[in-house]
Amino acid sequence: MYIEKIDSPKDVKRLSVGQLNGLAGEIRQALLAKLSAHGGHIGPNLGMVEAAIALHYVFDSPKDKMVYDVSHQSYVHKMLTGRNAAFLDPARYDEVSGYTNPLESEHDFFTVGHTSTSVSLACGLAKARDLKGDAENIIAVIGDGSLSGGEAYEGLSNAGEMGTNLIVVVNDNEMSIAENHGGLYQNLKALRDSDGKAECNFFRALGLDYLYVRDGNDVAALIEVFNRVKNTPRPTVVHIHTLKGRGYALAEADRERFHWGMPFDLATGAPKSEAGAAEDYGDLTGRFLLERMAKDPTLVAITSGTPAVMGFTPERRKQAGRQFVDVGIAEEHAVALASGIAANGGRPVYGVYSTFIQRCYDQLSQDLCINGNPAVIPVFMGTIAGMNDVTHLGFFDIPLISNIPNMVYLAPTCKEEYFAMLGWAIRQREYPVAVRVPGATVVESGRNFDTDYSELNRYRLTRRGDTVAVVALGSFYALGEAVTDKLRADAGIDATLINPRYITGVDEQMLDALKADHRIVVTLEDGVLDGGFGEKIARYYGDSDMRVLNYGVRKEFADRYAIGELLEKNRLTDAQIVEDIRFLLH
Template sequence: MYLEKIQSPEDVKKLDVEQLKVLAGEMRQALIQKLSVHGGHVGPNLGMVEATIAMHYVFDSPKDKMVFDVSHQSYCHKMLTGRADAFLDEAKYDDVSGYSEPSESAHDFFCIGHTSTSVSLACGLAKARDLADENYNVIAVIGDGSLSGGEALEGLDFAKELNGNLIVVVNDNEMSIAENHGGLYENLKLLRDTKGQAECNIFKAMGLNYVFVEDGNDLTQLIDAFKRVKDSKAPVAVHIHTLKGKGYTLAEENKESWHWHMPFDIETGKTKGNYDGGEDYGTLTADYLLQKMKEDASVVAITSATPTVFGFTNDKREQAGRQFVDVGIAEEHAVALASGLATGGAKPVYGVYSTFLQRCYDQLSQDLCVNNSPATILTFCASVYGMNDITHIGFFDIPMIANIPNLVYLAPTCKEEYFAMLDWAVEQKDHPVAIRVPATGVATSGRPVDADYSTLNRYEVTEKGSKVAILALGDFYTLGEETAELLKKSGIHVTLINPRFITGLDSELLENLKAEHSMVVTLEDGVLDGGFGEKIARFYGASDIKTLNFGLKKEFLDRYNVEDVLKANHLTPEQIAEDIQAVM
């Protein structure tokens, strides 16, 4: 086996083309085996095997610097830079992250999880090189839909200004996470169809030189192309046409569902474990919106390249027709588009992962909220229970968006409340509304829920007690219930409150609590700094009411265990009850 002997790119250079082909097969086998056990990005990496081998065969990493966009195409790069054991030895599968990571290797220069950034980062490396009068290649790897992001186009537009070495490897696998959208990809198709000879060429229009590789999974073609551009004196785009999921038939034939996958059975492709059962808010949301679309032609669902975040699988996208819009990897455009749709009389609903909502703060503030456009945003995985790698953490949303004027941010506690809030948000015309979709599973409460939230910032008292009031927000409402039960055993009957509104204070209720309560406790599934609890603490600052705020410390966490994080932040019912009693 060649792969187990690869300790650095220097070992790749010792092999001939036929041996490199064997290495490619070994890498695919290792990828499929690890991913079947561990889960991860399947299609993007399987399609990049030969290109990664060819880059390390031709270029001289780490002197020559490779920047992998999104870095979910970087698994093969890790294999060839001293980390092969993490793909060959199951006991070491967790030794590396799913993204490029400088702490792992001198061959990685950035920790990258969000897309469309590699060209800009590479431009910075190239400019620093030129300022230092040094001489090496800088290679930006981009593709798998990443070109649709605005920053990618900004980077390409600037690249010409360098007037020096910058090599942009464009991995064109004809896909994003789902299918590609937009005129840019029509040009890529034209270039593929004409073998790179079309006069209309987005890269040349940006001032870059251009090289086309018809078969981006052919080592000979790739090595030849990279040798041609190595040490180039001008920015150049190398457009390689690859097959997403190459080498695993199921991934080749079902590119969207195999972009990223849970652990699976290699023979059948069936997901292992209990991942396929039960209701989920994504599917329920898509079903709800499809019904709304049938009743109202102005309802529009928007995604930025992640349609299944709110349940829009291919069949449901087809049902929605023109009432479903995928803008590509362009969150900024999605928010501005939603504002325009709302202003034009439509009813837009933008479904997005919390981590990606971070990419469009300016549009949220300026395009949406300054204009008070009544669009709806569904924020998914905004929770400690959401995605847990450092680049996709979702629990920073409350400080980020809950402090933008005009925005109404709602935190439902159960299925009934979520859909009541969603229906109100879609139909109302007065506010931009965001809803923090529950992240701890679909649960029913049995409590009656309001259908109208137009009287803003009215909290719900679900249990009346005295001395201690617990305001348990969204997903942490259940934590509040469990804490209340523990305290009841100690003779403390608390008032339990479902705040519902993240963005404002129920001043009347908070003032009334002073009569029979000496302590107010807040629970929030997000960072404390700038969060919901601080608003409550500020309200009681000049009073005799003691406030305790429970939430998460402001920090970047990577591949964390949820239970460990909860305990470290005193977010178990036992710890909260103990802290309350200690202060009392």
């Protein structure tokens, strides 16, 4: 065994090329064992095995600095830099993040989980190196769709005029999460087809030197090219053609499905959990939109490299035809595109994960909301119950979106209300509308909901009581039900329960009416408190005698948390909330 003896990159350098190939085979076996049991990014890492080995064989990390884009393709890098136990010992699988993390190792320079950033970050490292008069190599590893993001273009443009050592390894596996989209990828294909000799070369046009490696899974070929560019005085692109999912036939055959996955059966590829068979808001949304596309040729679904967010499988994408657009991993463009479509009479629906909506604040404000164009933005996984890596948190979208003028941000409580709101948002032509998809799992209420939300900021009173009013937003409506039930059972208080529906505004009429027979208003939101929904309510009552308790999560970059622990830490259980209410009443 080679892998068990790798404690640092120095151990990699002691191996022969033949032994490095043996190491690559062992790494793949370890990756598949962990990923099938634990879940994670499958295809990106299987395709990067030889490149990561060659990088550490040639360069001298951590003196030479490597920046992995997205960094979900950095598992092998971690295995070669003192963290192999987290991939070999099942009891230690959770010791490392799925992304680079400077707290884990001196070989990681940034915590990175969003895409298209590596070249810009590497430019910064190179500039500081030159200012200090140092001489280490700076390497950015980019790929897996990252080149479609605007920051990647900005970074490459800057790199092209730096006139200094900066090596950009373009991992071209012919894929993003799904297939690639964008004109740049036509040039990458031309370069592959010509063995790197095509006259049209995007990278050379930006002032970068360029080398091509036809087989980016050939350790010897990679070592030869990396040695050629080591210590180069010029910004240089090394374009390597790799196979996403290499070494696992099922992942090679279905690269989209095996980009990332929950635990799966290694022999069949089937998920080990039956959770995948349950209803999913993405799948339901895709079905909903396709039905309406058949009736309205101006309706178009937009994704920024994550078609599964709205349930657009390859089959559904084919069925939608030109009414489906994947812009690549380019959230800024997606919002501006949606605004343009809406301005010219189309009906755009841009589906996006909460964590990625952060990437396009300026476009939401400037290109969409200032112009008041009626684009529709379903925001998925806006919840503490969604992704929990520090780079992919889904609880910052409420302050971000709800405080932009002209935006209407809706918070449905369940499946039925979600589709009632989404249907209205598509039909109406007055406002940009975002809809916060209610949580990570589908909740059915069996209730009927309004189909018209054009009278803005009108909350829905669902239980009329007195003394205490619980205003439970969106996916925390069930928590509001639990709190009011517990207040009745434990304290004999028949509390009022309100579904506010609108994140972006305050129902002044209803809030004023509560003053007559209520002493406390409690707000519940599945997101960060600072700048959030509850603070709007607290501010409204600021000059009155009403006491307001706001519940949500504190402003912090929580990482790989257990949901139950996070809830207790933020006093978000029904028992804790009722305890706080009873204390305030006495």
